[in-house]
Every structure is written in C-alpha cells, then in structure tokens.
Amino acid sequence: MKKNLFIGICTIGLMVSCATNPLTGKKTLNFVSNSELFPSSFQQYGEFLKENKVITGTTDAKKVETVGLKIKSAAERYLASLGQTEYLKDYRWEYKLVDNKEVNAWCMPGGKIVVYSGIMPIAKNDAGLATVMGHEVSHALANHGAQRMSASQIQSLGAVGVAVATGGQSAEKQAMWQQYYGMGSQVGVMLPFSRSHETEADKIGLVLMAIAGYNPEESINFWTRMSAGSNGQAPAEMLSTHPSDATRIANLKAMVPEAKAIAAKFGVVFK
Secondary structure, rough: OHHHHHHHHHHHHHHHHHOOOOOOOOOEEEEOOHHHHHHHHHHHHHHHHHHOOOEEEOOOHHHHHHHHHHHHHHHHHHHHHOOOOOOOOOOOOEEEOOOOOOOOOOEOOOEEEEHHHHHHHHHHHHHHHHHHHHHHHHHHHHHHHHHHHHHHHHHHHHHHHHHOOOOOHHHHHHHHHHHHHHHHHHHHHHHHHHHHHHHHHHHHHHHHHHHHOOOOOOHHHHHHHHHHHHHHOOOOOOHHHOHHHHHHHHHHHHHHHHHHHHHHHHOOOOO
C-alpha cells in the first residue's frame, strides 16, 4: 500500500510539472517557477559580485558587455520569431568580467552572467567569447538550472522510495540498496541529464551567436583551444557532467550548418 501511494504521488507530480520549452520544443521537468527562482538568483548574484573583484573600464570588460548585449538582442529576435515575445519579460540581463584565473563562465537563472578573466585568452576574439556567452545564456533560456533542481528532487524522492521498499530488510541491506540507487541514479540518470543540457546549450548557443553576427564555425576553434589547454586531464565522459571535448567538437561540426541556416533567415549570411 505504501509503495503504491508513493508511486501515485510521484506520477502525479511528474504529470503536472512538465512544460514545453519554446527554444527546444521539448517537454521539460520543472517544479520551480521563474517567480520563485529568479529573486533568489538575483540575490546570490549580487552577493557574489560584492565578494569578488569585478573588472571595469578595460578592453576585456567592454568586450564582455558588447558581446553580451548582442547575444541578448539575438535571443530577443529569435524568441520573437517563435512567437515568444513575452518569454524574457522577467529576465534582468547583466554581464560582468570577474578577476579569477579559473577558465570558466556562468549564467544564473534570469540572465545574470559572469565571465572569469582566466577564460579570455582562450576565447581569444569576439567570436570565441560569443561561443562562451551564447552557451551560458542558453542554459538560462532553456531553464536548465530549474530542471536540475527538479531532477535532484526526483532523485531524493527515489531514495525515499528505496527506503520504503526495503524497510523490512536489515540495516546492512537497506544501506546496500541505497548505495546501489545512489550510484545508479547518478551515473545512469543525473550525469547523462547534465550532459544533454550541455549539448542543448551548445546548439542554442550556436544559433544565438550566429544571429548576433558571429561565425558559428569559430566555436569549433574555441573548443579546440579548450581541449589543448586541458592536457587530457578531463574525467571519463560517462563520469562527467560535460561531454568530452572530442564529442563536443564533433557535435558542433554537425550543428553549424543548421545555425547558419537559421541566422540566414535573419539576414545574417556567412561565406
């Protein structure tokens, strides 16, 4: 009886929490609305900026702002073409360059973007930076943060389900099943879920950078430089939240023609 009740509750939760994302055309699992997520995101972003050194007035800082604005405009034009002019109404765009040697960048839900200074030499040019920022913005547009939070909640519910199902067994066996569930759900579900988000953000990001006027072929050059800089130290793909560099580059090569074709509809043509 307990098992059936638990399954019923989970099924209802899954049914009521699916929505179609206009950028991907896919139904997504999302328990968290923008009205809940964005205020917290904006607060955390503000706290981060207070605790870190924001670079202003430099050529690189201006470049981050300029590329960010172009990506924002591209997102607005693209969504308008999909009949989604209201999609971005709650976004509050902001682009900051932060003094940090880490090769990284991120975008919080709601359009709050940080680029670390350590990635600028690898970005090398505006198109390389557009690759980075287009990808990060796409995570926000596709609501990947909310989806990951929702997936984590489901994973936690699954652990409760395992506890319910094994409640009559010895403590050792209960711990064993929880360990199996934890490993299986992480490697078999959560990590592939994260990798699919990365690929999805790459695809949307290519479209955005192309509409913004940056040649999407430059994304391949950027990731080739990123791969060279990693010196083969990345974990095995199946144990990583990200696709391997080789997989990513192969995917990008396959995605570039479609990105160019979409950009051409906006009058942006690459030779």
